[in-house]
Amino acid sequence: MARHWTHRDGGWLPPPAPRPGVVPLRPLGWRDLLGGVLAVLARYGARLLGPLLLGLLGGLLPVAAAAGAATLAAVTRTGGSRVFVHTLVPAAVLFLLFAGALASALAVAVLRPAVLGRPVTVPGLLRAAVPRIPAVLGARLLALAAAAGPGAAALAAGLPPLALLPLAPAALWLGVLLALAPTAAGYEGLGPVAALRRSAALVRGAWWRTFAVTALPGFLAPAAAYALYAGFGLPGALLAPALLLPAPRLAAGLLYADRRLRREHRAGAHGNAGPGRGANP
Template structure:
């Protein structure tokens, strides 16, 4: 259907793109991404945190059960506290990894309703996100391994820290190249390796733009988490676990939408048929 030009502001202007949800259906500028992230938090933040809390509660029950078993085992005079430490620390690490992966999967599940302005529920978000959380976690771990693996190997080999200096630009470049992989895994259901390839294709030609949005969000999250821990102790740390993992993923998710709009004409596809979202690799 042909679009009609309209007379606005003393002249003839092209038609405005529709905005059914938190962002307009057109290539997004910095204001659109920031405003869209804040609008998504305002409109869906309660349900997003509710879904994350539900998932964390289920995972927390498993961690508590493992810690309880470790505590019982540590009562043995032979094992002392070693079993407790060996079980508790890995369980806590897995809980943190699960929380970050679930937050990303929830944001990916929220993207389509948020862009189209549709209602969601916390249980509905959780049902959509949980099946793809393992793939998101795999993509996160692979992206981290690609970026930080060589540096970790250098440190593990006992080489001088100065050897890391030439690796730092490579690590940064790879980290940004794969920054959209977790969102791609959650939104499209891609396997981890396919999600990394998908991220590299979407970031191609927009490395600095991707860096400009992901790095400040990660820095803010780390700083806010540290501040909550220092100012509020354990309650602050628990609040950070609930609230902060989702924040960096909102700008990254909207940046993912922007890259697909620019490269794959996603806006036109959604405007023409909101119930169909074709994935166009390439």
């Protein structure tokens, strides 16, 4: 490897890591991870927003149908609330899960060309993201079931919420341990179960770092989205999904690549893993 002389420390150092895109091609620090998320949103946010809004509008159709059914049933005195609970609530939950899976698949599709500084097109993003949505959604559902399933079962059995407090640390630990499963499903083309095992292997030894990197954008994105809405009104509200949904998934994607580089020393982890190369024309 070529070296260069540094006058500051008086010794030979390797050259700085190349940076063709949004992050340098080396293990990433905090500034690289969070700065990379902002750089992706700044350079590719417009291309992300189109497919994201299109998918969200398509996903809203069953929710609208369920809302119509609940409204029609509400004219009766006995059936309205029952139909609301059994149709509208599950439809809304499924929509939220689909929205998260869509955002994760799009984040994976855009990160590979973004870290290499390559152009991205909307058709290319769709070709790369859409085939991976079922696996990403399956990984997210299994991760949620593993983390929140015991608590939900205990609530359904009639236990008071305070009795579930001892389960909270285990649920949080599992949730972070499996946080990279949707990203692994998108990057490497893994099935849901294999993606959970992959996430656990990558997060092991870096639990607190994973928690911080995945949680911080989740707190900052709603504040930034509200600022957009307060400052720009309806146009800002339309732009808000570009922050609310992709930002935490982009952070998870960059952390996933970083963990692969640190654990496996794979220089291709930023740009050559798994399917989805079709994000570029």
